[in-house]
Amino acid sequence: MTNTSMQPNTQMQGGYAAKRRAANTAIYIILSVMVLIWIFPIFWLLMQSFRGETGVSKNYIFPKQWTFNNYVKLFNDEHFHYGQWILNTFIVAVVACVVSTLVILMVSYALSRLRFKSRKTLLNCGLVLGMFPGFMSMAATYNLMNTFGLAKSLVGLVIVYSAGAGLGYQVSKGFFDTIPRSLDEAAKIDGATKNQIFWRIILPLSKPIIVYTALTTFIGPWGDYIFVSYFMKQHSENWTVALGLYNMLEKEYIFDYFTTFCAGAVFIAIPITILFIFMQKFYVAGVTGGAVKG
Amino acid sequence: MNYLDYVQMTTGQKISYKIKSFFTGIPGAIATIFRVIGLFFKSLFVFIGNGFKNYGKRFSDGDAGTKLSYIIMGAGSIMHKQIGKGLVFLAAQIGYIVFMVNFGSIYLSKIYCNNVTIQSRPGKIFNGVVGSEAPIKKMTLLKEEVINQDSIDDSNKILLFFCLTIMVTIAFFAFYIMNTKSAYASEQIIKEGKQPMGTVEELKMFLDDRFHVTLLSVPITLLLIFNVLPIIFTVCLAFTNYDEDHLAPGTLYWWVGFKNFADVFYSNPMKSETFGKVLLWTLVWAVFATFSNYILGIILALMINKKEIKFKGFWRTMFVITAAVPQFVTLLVMRTLLDDKAGFNALFGTQIPFLSDVAWARVMVIVVNIWVGVPYTMLISSGLLMNIPEDLYESARIDGANAVQQFTKITFPYIFFVTTPYLITTFVGNINNFNVIFFLTRGGPNPASYYRAGQTDLLVTWLYELTVETNDFNLAAVIGIFVFVVCASGSLITFNMSKSAKNEEEFS
Incomplete structure (x- = not known):
């Protein structure tokens, strides 16, 4: 691989590099999608913890009413x-x-x-x-x-x-x-x-x-x-x-x-x-x- | 087949050879196990035999002090001028006698009682607790009938203290043998005209030559009391009828022999069918959970560790975060996300029975397990990838190997061969993987045809439910023993095989 630059055929080299770039882009895309999947539940949890509205089932992710009260409630709930x-x-x-x-x-x-x-x-x-x-x-x-x-x-x-x-x-x-x-x-x-x-x-x-x-x-x-x-x-x-x-x-x-x-x-x-x-x-x-x- | 032949094979052939030798190795490994077990018993009998021989020999050879120490512990040591040591032995003997008289003998006598008599009149004393099959079948006792609560035996207490008494007796016996040995040894030293060790010197030994005793005595005592004793107790429960109809301390339970094993394995149709189905699902789950995590984890690690990929630290950290959050938190979040009404179903307005339909639930627990487990596999195989000697790649490059060839010829064989033992440990771990199932489905959905189990229940979660929810302690114990036997023998076989495999072919 490190020897590729020494190859005389530039056309072949160009094709090879393009292929590599495509492969790397694909990997970046796959990794990004995977990170999104893996982080989503954690992110969702974080968002819910700032939600002002009570209840469990909501059809939106970001709170309509942002609040810090849930954290306050943790420490003074009867x-x-x-x-x-x-x-x-x-x-x-x-x-x-x-x-x-x-x-x-x-x-x-x-x-x-x-x-x-x-x-x-x-x-x-x-x-x-x-x-x-x-x-x-x-x-x-x-x-x-x-x-x-x-x-x-x-x-x-x-x-x-x-x-x-x-x-x-x-x-x-x-x-x-x-x-x-x-x-x-x-x-x-x-x-x-x-x-x-x-x-x-x-x-x-x-x-x-x-x-x-x-x-x-x-x-x-x-x-x-x-x-x-x-x-x-x-x-x-x-x-x-x-x-x-x-x-x-x-x-x-x-x-x-x-x-x-x-x-x-x-x-x-x-x-x-x-x-x-x-x-x-x-x-x-x-x-x-x-x-x-x- | 020699090493050269092996190296010349293609990767595919190598893998098929590996797989073939894995399966052809199984009978050998099983044979090895039996041989090892045989050797173990042989050495055990030899040990006991020699023990008796030496025990007798010491008695007949010894002087009066040594002989006396066979009856009164420590007498020999005291007569051989090892007063401190002798007093310790003597104290142990007195302590043991006091223990047995006041405590041990009560529980020894109650452990097996043929004549269980129950008086429903208030204030009458029960005798016999973990007895044989009782003459009176219906032994349920109402608490109101009892005036003096202390006069009723508690089967749990009796069984527990019985096990404790047995353990104390074994420990005392070992101490007793030690006492006779020590008396004989000091006698020999005196015969040689030397002075036996003084108390201070002897104590100093515990910081040097006997330092292992000092280090290990506390941990082992803790283990014996809080780990081994409960395990022995639980194993005993498998042979009793301790279930919801015989709940101690209100009610007595007694020995029933192998009835519970028979129930679970064949004689009780509902229990044995449930057992078969749960076992099957446990195996299916373990296979899928292990291999899905393994393959995806390695692919992920390969992608992140690819030379040209940037921000390696970022990618890795993102995945590690999900592994780092306490598992009960992530799993409870997942449970909410996969709820029939909340989570994804609320977000997208769908009504998918993620965890309430059998097929969905079974797929989802495996998927969530991938989500939970892949970051770990990624971390571990990243570590392994870094361990691959760099010069292998270098020489491959000089020989003109491309990336694909490097992967199939170096990376993959390396990872696969190196992680085989890890794969086996993970498989055993997945058989016992409690958290994912428990927090997601709690074993459900629960059909009526199952005996107190659900269709995603593993053996261990079933065991848990039987212990915690339905009080079938005897069945739980049977399942625990079964899981133990399967895991232990499986690990032993594979351990033996990987050892022999290591000698056969080394990765180079």
């Missing part, structure tokens, strides 16, 4: 307490994030860089445990929490989100696997214990994976509906954002609250979208790392 949901989700997300990140780092470090007798067995057990459908044992977990008196509480929710974290070691284990072993050995010769190697050598090198793990575990509770709906049920003061927003679309509320729902969805989506765009590189590295290794 029926739905969006502020409370955000606070709940934030508390749960922060605690779950700290606990899960610690757990994941500990497990993946041990399974990646330490050698002990039961290591292979543990790896296989982790693989098998991960194959059970996530919410199959949801009812049992609820029972368990109930006997501890933690059902319907935020503490119980934190435990649910972070107790299983030990199984999510794959991505960070993959990362630890790539750190050269010679580092450990050099430190060992200098008299460092494994504990010191972990804290002083490996962790400082692992900032990217720590950030990735923390972000994914932080985002998790914001998007979870299944567990939280089963755990909190009608206990509305402990609802999280996802559960609350879902309830706004129930039949009895949807007419009055649809635009409020849109505002709430936009409000929550903005920070999470920014976080995701920030960490997409890690996401790709994590998934493709596993894919290439098989």
Whole structure:
């Protein structure tokens, strides 16, 4: 292709270039159409969140009456307490994030860089445990929490989100696997214990994976509906954002609250979208790392 | 067929060879699995056998302290001057005995009770909960009849604590074996004329040679209590009659053996037919959802990453935004857009039953899944495209290959071969893809001929409905076990095959 300019036949070259230009134009058109399709629902959501008229079914996209009231209503509505949901989700997300990140780092470090007798067995057990459908044992977990008196509480929710974290070691284990072993050995010769190697050598090198793990575990509770709906049920003061927003679309509320729902969805989506765009590189590295290794 | 033959084939031949070797590889992979399972059991029996042998040998060889530690844990350690360690073992034994007497034995004794007696008179105590088939079939109990709520057994509690007791017992047993080993080891050290490790030294080991114990003990304990215990409990439920007629804690439920499995697989016509139909749709869905996303995602990535295309960052970001918005938000928006009255139907004044007609709903969930999933595939295959060594293209260009040839000879084979494992994980993931179906249709439309399921229900969403809405916990457990077995064996087979495939042909 780079050699085309050296070809003597200018007529052929012209035809070739025209063909390329046509192909590129076609790609631009296809991409633009696809972007329109992909962005439309998000754009529609954004428009609805600024709509002054109540109700769901409207035969126009742009609001007839632009307003910011839906966002205001979110935070001072007597029926739905969006502020409370955000606070709940934030508390749960922060605690779950700290606990899960610690757990994941500990497990993946041990399974990646330490050698002990039961290591292979543990790896296989982790693989098998991960194959059970996530919410199959949801009812049992609820029972368990109930006997501890933690059902319907935020503490119980934190435990649910972070107790299983030990199984999510794959991505960070993959990362630890790539750190050269010679580092450990050099430190060992200098008299460092494994504990010191972990804290002083490996962790400082692992900032990217720590950030990735923390972000994914932080985002998790914001998007979870299944567990939280089963755990909190009608206990509305402990609802999280996802559960609350879902309830706004129930039949009895949807007419009055649809635009409020849109505002709430936009409000929550903005920070999470920014976080995701920030960490997409890690996401790709994590998934493709596993894919290439098989 | 050797490597040279393989390289000389055209892409089409390569693909057909790939496909052929995939299918011819299946029996081998299945055989491998059975071999692995066989090896596992063999090593397990060898392990247990050796365990007993060493257990006996340690007892007969050991001195008085070691022998004593077979009855009183920690005695050996204390007599071998490892006081701290010995006290820990002793405390564990005392703790276990107290636990069993006050807690464990109650639930062990109640787990299987042939003689379930029910007294409808107020204040009478029930005995037996998860018992065998009860002599009195009708066990429903009205709450008003009960004066003392505490005197009624809660089947859930008994089953849960039974599982807990079993787990504690296994852990204690491991600790007990550790105790005898440790006593024997310290005895040997003393025989050699050396001093066994002191408590402080031993504790220091947990920061160095036994650092894995320190790191893993808390996560594993958490997993055992909040993950493994509920799973064991749920698996047990598959063998009980815990359904809406036997709802604990108000009513008791009991063991029914394999009845639920029989119901789901063949004996109950309504349940087994629903199961067959849901399973079929789950597979159809998984195939379509996986391949549509895969192909479109790769095409999109190729278009964006084409050399001459400008504003790559812009295009990518536009698609990433849709992937980044929390899934429940985008899916609820989609549900509204595809509503019978709102959304598109309101915009265009049409009345298309997007989600309320079976055919439409089935197509729409796949289409929406494309919308949700393609940005992810695009991101991932973009990453892969960048991984293709640039010198491959360079040498291809020097050899005079045009763009089409570069694609068919380099890009496509590379992506296809590299992503095969990814494709398999996505397939398994799609079998368990809960969100799209749940938020869009909730399984509906629901015909009366289905047992509490809808025509777009996957096995997992059916499982969810059975748990949350209709309280058929036993059926839900059966389906959960089935999904687990399918996914686990499928993954194992493909994992084995991709491993063998990797040795056979390497992309160069």
